[in-house]
Amino acid sequence: MSKLIFFLLLTVLFTVSDQKPTAYDVVKRYNLPVGILPKGVVDYELNTTTGDFKVFFNDTCKFTIQSYQLKYKSTISGVISPGHVKNLKGVSVKVLFFWINIVEVSLDGNDLDFSVGIASASFPAADFVESPQCGCGFDCNGLVFSS
Ligand SMILES: *[C@@H]1O[C@H](CO)[C@@H](O)[C@H](O)[C@H]1NC(C)=O
Numbered sequence: 001m002s003k004l005i006f007f008l009l010l011t012v013l014f015t016v017s018d019q020k021p022t023a024y025d026v027v028k029r030y031n032l033p034v035g036i037l038p039k040g041v042v043d044y045e046l047n048t049t050t051g052d053f054k055v056f057f058n059d060t061c062k063f064t065i066q067s068y069q070l071k072y073k074s075t076i077s078g079v080i081s082p083g084h085v086k087n088l089k090g091v092s093v094k095v096l097f098f099w100i101n102i103v104e105v106s107l108d109g110n111d112l113d114f115s116v117g118i119a120s121a122s123f124p125a126a127d128f129v130e131s132p133q134c135g136c137g138f139d140c141n142g143l144v145f146s147s
């Protein structure tokens with residue numbers, strides 16, 4: 001009888017600890033602000049050994065942060081390590097008339113650096129404690145957005 005209870009308890013514990021953390025939890029574990037991922041992640045893959053990851057959204061996602069227009073494809077990929085994302089694919093920023101890939105994101109003290117290879121822009125990391133929403137970004141006050 002008590003053996004059975006013990007077994008049940010063990011099963012429950014393992015089931016709980018087996019649950020996949022959300023993509024936002026993973027980002028936090030790597031010491032990065034969740035705001036680098038917009039809302040609406042459907043699924044992700046992560047190789048915890050190499051840091052190779054893929055994140056899936058239902059659709060492309062566009063929003064503006066501090067006059068920068070950003071676009072996330074429905075699948076983004078890269079290599080994550082503590083405080084750092086490199087080989088990023090699928091995230092771009094509009095510069096003049098062109099969409100340029102952001103290839104690297106890194107935490108530098110209290111700043112978050114977004115690099116497009118030849119240039120980079122820094123923002124306070126504290127601005128990214130929340131995930132932006134597709135469409136309205138961080139500026140959704142009073143707007144009700146579907147999708
Ligand atoms: C993605 O699409 C599926 C199927 O249309 C829907 O059930 C799901 O709620 C969507 N997920 C998000 C995060 O929008």
Ligand SMILES: *[C@@H]1O[C@H](CO)[C@@H](O)[C@H](O)[C@H]1NC(C)=O
Binds near residue numbers: 047048049050
């Ligand atoms: C992670 O990547 C390594 C090196 O490519 C590979 O050997 C390993 O099987 C991968 N692990 C998973 C869980 O995919």
